[in-house]
Amino acid sequence: MTSSSRSSFNHVSPQAQTVLDTIQQRRSVDISKLSTESVPTEVIEAILTAGIWAPNHGQREPWRFTVFTGEARQRLGDILATSFAASEAKDADSEVAQQAQRERPLKAPVWISLELHIPEPARFPEWEEEAALACAVQNMLLAATAFGLASKWVTSVAMQHPLTSQALGAPRIMGFIYLGYLLPGETLPESKRTPLKEKVTWA
Numbered sequence: 019m020t021s022s023s024r025s026s027f028n029h030v031s032p033q034a035q036t037v038l039d040t041i042q043q044r045r046s047v048d049i050s051k052l053s054t055e056s057v058p059t060e061v062i063e064a065i066l067t068a069g070i071w072a073p074n075h076g077q078r079e080p081w082r083f084t085v086f087t088g089e090a091r092q093r094l095g096d097i098l099a100t101s102f103a104a105s106e107a108k109d110a111d112s113e114v115a116q117q118a119q120r121e122r123p124l125k126a127p128v129w130i131s132l133e134l135h136i137p138e139p140a141r142f143p144e145w146e147e148e149a150a151l152a153c154a155v156q157n158m159l160l161a162a163t164a165f166g167l168a169s170k171w172v173t174s175v176a177m178q179h180p181l182t183s184q185a186l187g188a189p190r191i192m193g194f195i196y197l198g199y200l201l202p203g204e205t206l207p208e209s210k211r212t213p214l215k216e217k218v219t220w221a
């Protein structure tokens with residue numbers, strides 16, 4: 019389809035509009051804007067189900083997820099504090115900084131680890147398996163948005179430390195997402211994108 023034929027296309031079905039709106043409504047939301055109100059298990063399962071319907075080359079499904087809710091978030095905090103203390107972060111020795119790592123998971127009601135499990139034997143370049151997991155992450159973020167949840171994909175030094183993967187029994191972790199409802203009075207942050215014409219060539 020050329021640019022000119024696309025611009026003459028002016029009918030968007032309600033279903034298509036809902037998808038397009040959800041994509042643009044998703045924002046990465048700072049954890050300080052979240053309430054600790056719990057998220058129903060059925061909603062978390064629906065979000066995970068959206069994740070596993072991501073495209074993945076050769077049906078290899080190179081993902082696993084660990085869901086931390088309730089008291090399990092304290093275990094996650096302990097893991098991240100330990101990893102942080104062992105990391106090369108310049109304030110790794112700081113007890114205050116370690117404590118902040120320990121407490122951070124308690125500020126959002128749901129954390130989901132993004133674990134890359136590449137089936138043996140390797141069949142495709144590793145980037146394709148990473149891309150499949152990234153597609154799963156975006157599906158989950160969009161599903162969360164559709165459920166009225168705020169979210170963010172986060173990848174800190176502690177999360178990427180080998181001790182964190184070891185603690186979760188994962189070969190590699192591509193960070194975490196956290197989910198939660200906005201606190202009353204909080205709004206989604208602004209975001210922006212470079213105009214399409216600067217990123218797209220119609221050949």
Ligand SMILES: Cc1cc2nc3c(=O)[nH]c(=O)nc-3n(C[C@H](O)[C@H](O)[C@H](O)COP(=O)(O)O)c2cc1C
Nearest residue numbers: 044045046047170171172173174193207208209210
């Ligand atoms: C792979 C990946 C890792 C990210 N890691 C972080 C992070 O560690 N901390 C953070 O604040 N945001 C992180 N983000 C979110 C981006 O900062 C965010 O998507 C970007 O600012 C655009 O904002 P938007 O998502 O609201 O459109 C990450 C996003 C991706 C895709």
